[in-house]
Amino acid sequence: MDHKISLHDKSFRLYIPNAEIERAIDAVAEKLNRDYASSTDDNPAILICTLNGAVMFASELMKRLNFPLEFKACKLASYHGTHSTGVVTTELALPDGLEGRRVIVVEDIVDTGNTIVEIHSQLLAKGIKDARICTLLLKKDVYNKDIPLDYVALEIPNRFIVGFGLDYDQLGRNTKDIYVLDE
Numbered sequence: 001m002d003h004k005i006s007l008h009d010k011s012f013r014l015y016i017p018n019a020e021i022e023r024a025i026d027a028v029a030e031k032l033n034r035d036y037a038s039s040t041d042d043n044p045a046i047l048i049c050t051l052n053g054a055v056m057f058a059s060e061l062m063k064r065l066n067f068p069l070e071f072k073a074c075k076l077a078s079y080h081g082t083h084s085t086g087v088v089t090t091e092l093a094l095p096d097g098l099e100g101r102r103v104i105v106v107e108d109i110v111d112t113g114n115t116i117v118e119i120h121s122q123l124l125a126k127g128i129k130d131a132r133i134c135t136l137l138l139k140k141d142v143y144n145k146d147i148p149l150d151y152v153a154l155e156i157p158n159r160f161i162v163g164f165g166l167d168y169d170q171l172g173r174n175t176k177d178i179y180v181l182d183e
């Protein structure tokens with residue numbers, strides 16, 4: 001594993017090795033398997049992967065889930081470069097047919113929570129039964145919204161990170177470890 005990588009104009013150093021990420025995903029998957037054990041083929045849970053950042057987490061997570069589920073995706077954007085813009089735009093809308101369904105939103109990282117608030121309100125408008133949030137990472141000193149984060153694999157301080165699906169201006173998603181901005 002490389003201890004430093006550079007992307008565009010910035011350099012990043014190793015922060016969370018893959019083995020630690022995998023252990024954290026194991027733990028979250030175990031909880032989900034317990035909580036969704038009553039999910040049935042007639043009424044499967046709906047896993048919604050938020051593109052693009054959560055794609056690697058969602059696939060690792062899904063390998064570990066043993067209850068009936070359907071896989072969907074949506075794409076919202078709030079970040080530009082290394083900062084949240086505060087404005088959330090929808091690039092791929094949430095799927096239809098969510099009335100009465102139990103939804104698990106799979107996020108890469110919750111920062112300000114603006115994205116989660118937007119997804120949550122769109123889901124409620126679609127008449128879901130309930131929605132839970134499952135995120136690989138949480139910047140817990142930054143998150144200041146009321147929506148409960150039901151499944152959090154890893155908590156981190158307010159640092160900018162890349163890897164394991166997360167990007168800096170679209171680069172850096174394809175590493176199995178997570179790196180932090182070297183300042």
Ligand code: IMP
Pocket residue numbers: 053078079084107108109110111112113114115116159160161162166167168
């Ligand atoms: P929020 O809306 O402020 O919670 O930001 C959530 C989204 O911003 C995440 O889904 C990521 O796409 C992106 N994001 C937040 N923090 C980081 C980071 O440290 N690195 C890369 N992307 C991030």
Ligand code: MG
Pocket residue numbers: 050051052053054108109
């Ligand atoms: Mg994202």
